Amino acid sequence: MEVRSGRTVRDLRRENRAAVLQRLYFDGPSSRFALGPATGLSSGSVSNVVAELVAEGLVEEAGSIDSAGGRPRTLLRVRPDSHYMIGIDIGETRVRIELLDLTLTELARAEKPLAADGPRRVDRYDVGVVVEHLRTGVAEVLDRSRIATDRLLGVGIGVPGIVAEAPGEGAVVHGQTIGWNAVPLERLLRESVRLPEDVPYYIDNGARTLGQAEMWFGAGRGARSAVVVLFGSGVGACVVTDDLGQGRAVEWGHLTVRVRGRRCRCGALGCLEAYAGAEALLERWREAGGRPLADADEETALTAMLTAAYPEDGADGAGAEPDATALAVLEETAEYLGAGFSDLINLFQPERILVGGWAGLQLGARFLDSVRAYATSYALDHPAAHVRIGLGMLGPDAVTVGAAALPLAGFFARGGRQVEAGPRETAPAWRTALRGRAAQ
Incomplete structure (x- = not known):
């Protein structure tokens, strides 16, 4: 009917x-x-x-x-235990796999480090290694929790890159900054991960899953429009115009902020990410004469840089002189980020801009005050006066939580049914007629 x-x-x-x-x-x-x-x-x-x-x-x-x-x-x-979700964050230093119930209570977790074997950062993203991490990690969280797979709403995965659908392949990842060129991630997972065929995979950009989490469960609740910024090794953003809807990922980190500027890891010149991402920030400190920790991962190295710049924040840095070079690089980075924020303000006029990601959380409120000042000075007066810029609330697990929310969103869209049942739709008569003409 x-x-x-x-x-x-x-x-x-x-x-x-x-x-x-x-x-x-x-x-x-x-x-x-x-x-x-x-x-x-x-x-x-x-x-x-x-x-x-x-x-x-x-x-x-x-x-x-x-x-x-x-x-x-x-x-x-x-009912919290009626269904479960798996959320996965393919991050910049590790792969995190979590199994959660409907209250988002974590029931089991597995973490797999992504360590570079060679001089290039992209080595850690060897597709075979990442898929193996996901295969073993999913098996571990299911074994520990003893959850039957027929109660899984699906597996949500946040990835660094653009996600597209390809016939016969499912979700395909174009991750230029990590060396992934049309990687058929969904097909590879279906071939290797031991899950029933009817368990769906939801693969999306990590900034979008972060935005989903903050809008549904964090600092974005109640906002009609927001931009959620993911600040890690690189930078990305999710634009949301409906508090319960799904936002869209934008490659904000690859806006050109300086013509013929620094080489970005995407290969272009002058991208925001080449100045404001944590990887670029540490490299610029090194070029300016700073001494980042040798052989340390980026999270540890950034912590050391912040301790050098703000010694009172360190456990044993009371009374030490700030590292003038680190301070200068951080201030320049704040200006680049502020200019990038002003673009978001002018283009989308959001109510809120929220900063998440491991680097954003490390830099914290003090750094954000400087970013906020630059953003409002570069942006148009009216939208700048109506935006609130702050930190996300969900901490380092936000991408994983947002990834787990992808199956949950699909569940809601289906009215709480795991599998859509119904009659097969038939093509309209005009389509059959036109195909007949094209075949003549």
């Missing part, structure tokens, strides 16, 4: 289920009475949907509250 809007009754039922599930999930336990105004559904529709969800084990009772003059109202909540 089809309604006038073009949607079928099945579509409407799915949307009603999704509305109830999302309100219970994001707003916490609620009564049937309160769900009506919150979802815009009639009391009869709410009762029908809740009855379905309870019967399927997706929703359960969670106590009761007093009502005004009537019987106590039963509270409902999404």
